[in-house]
Amino acid sequence: MTVSVLVVDDSAFFRRRVTEILESNSQIKVIGSANDGRQAVEQAKSLRPDVITMDIEMPVMNGIDAVREIMRDAPCPILMFSSLTHEGATATLNALEAGAADFLPKKFEDVARNREEAVKTLQDRVIAIAAKPSIRRRPPARTTSPTPPPRSITPRESTRSRAFGDRTSTRSTIAREPAPREAPSTAAPVATERLTINRAYQVLAIGTSTGGPVALQKILTQLPQNFPYPIVMVQHMPAAFTKAFSQRLDGLCKIRVREAEDGDNLQPGVAYLAPGGKQMLVEGRAGAARLRIREDNSGRITYKPSVDLTFASLSKAYGGKVLGVILTGMGADGREGARMLKEQGATIWAQDEASCVVYGMPQAVASAGISTRSVSLNQMASALLTEVGYGD
Structure with a gap:
C-alpha cells in the first residue's frame, strides 16, 4: 500500500525538501502541497491524503487552526513540524491537543545522529501514523487555550497514609x-x-x-x-x-x-x-x-x-x-x-x-x-x- 501525503509549509524550499525525502521511499507518494493553512484545509477535503505534514507558523491560517478545521471536517493523521524552543513546544502541544497525531523537529537532524537516520525517522513516522485509520474518525481533543500559568510546588497538608506496609495486609x-x-x-x-x-x-x-x-x-x-x-x-x-x-x-x-x-x-x-x-x-x-x-x-x-x-x-x-x-x-x-x-x-x-x-x-x-x-x-x-x- 502506498501512503499518500499532503505537504504543507510556507517555504517552497522546505516543501521540496520534505517531498524529496518522502518520495525516496517507494511506499510514500506526495499528492499535493500547500503554502498556508487555508490551502491545507481545502486540499485535505479535495485530495483526502493518508497523512498531512504541517508547519505551525504560516500566513493566512496557522497550522494549529488548520489542524482543528481538518480534524473537524476531513480527519486525517497530521505530523507537525516544530522548532525546538519553548514557544515552539507550546505551539506543538496546542496542535496535538487540536488533533495532530505526532510531531518532529523542523531540523530533522535534531532527532538523529546522521542524515540517513533522519530521513528514515521522517519516513517511518509518516508510515506509522498512516496505519491508524481510526484517526480519521476521532474528534479533536478539547482545547485549553490559553495555557494556564505554571504553579510552583509547595508543601501541602495531606491525609495520605505513608506507611504502605507489605502485601499481606493490602x-x-x-x-x-x-x-x-x-x-x-x-x-x-x-x-x-x-x-x-x-x-x-x-x-x-x-x-x-x-x-x-x-x-x-x-x-x-x-x-x-x-x-x-x-x-x-x-x-x-x-x-x-x-x-x-x-x-x-x-x-x-x-x-x-x-x-x-x-x-x-x-x-x-x-x-x-x-x-x-x-x-x-x-x-x-x-x-x-x-x-x-x-x-x-x-x-x-x-x-x-x-x-x-x-x-x-x-x-x-x-x-x-x-x-x-x-x-x-x-x-x-x-x-x-x-x-x-x-x-x-x-x-x-x-x-x-x-x-x-x-x-x-x-x-x-x-x-x-x-x-x-x-x-x-x-x-x-x-x-x-x-x-x-x-x-x-
Missing part, C-alpha cells in the same frame, strides 16, 4: 481530601469518594512515545489530588518540550506535575516527567527513593529518555511494588524494563491497540507476554483508580 481506608480546583477531562467522570490504598503498589510508572502527550493528559487530568503514589513518567520528547509539557499538565491536573530534577524525592500525588535528552533513574528503596537525572552521550541508547532504563531502575528500587503502564508509541522501548519489573513481581498493563496512535510499544509488551491487561485509553484512568482503591 488495604487501609482514608477519606478523600477536598480538591481545590476542577480538572478538565474528555472522558466520563470517575467516582473517587473514598480511597482504600492498595498496598501491593508504591509507585505508578508510565512509558509512552507517539501519541503520548494527549494520552497522558487524558489520564492525569482524571486523577484526584490525593492519589496515593508517586508517578514516574517517560515520554519520548525533545529537551525543549518537557518543561513546557509538564507545566501544561500541572496547570490542568489536580495532582502536581513537574519536570524531574536530579535529587527529587518521590512524593505521593506528584507526577515526575523525565527531562528530554537525558536519562531518569530511580535509586534508593521504596518509601525513600529519589531520582537521578543523568546525561547520556554514549550513543548506545536510542531513546533519551529511555523507558527501559527508568523501568529497570524501578525494579531495583521498588521490586514488585510497581504498577507499570505502557502507552501508545513506536518501537519497543519499555519491553525489557517491563520484563525486569515483572520478574520482580510487578504488574504491567498495556494500552489496547484500538485506542493507540501507534501500537508499537504496547504490542511489544503484550506479544512478549509481559503485560497482564490491555486497557482502552478512555478507560485507563478509571481502571487505575479501581486498582489503586478508589470507589463510590
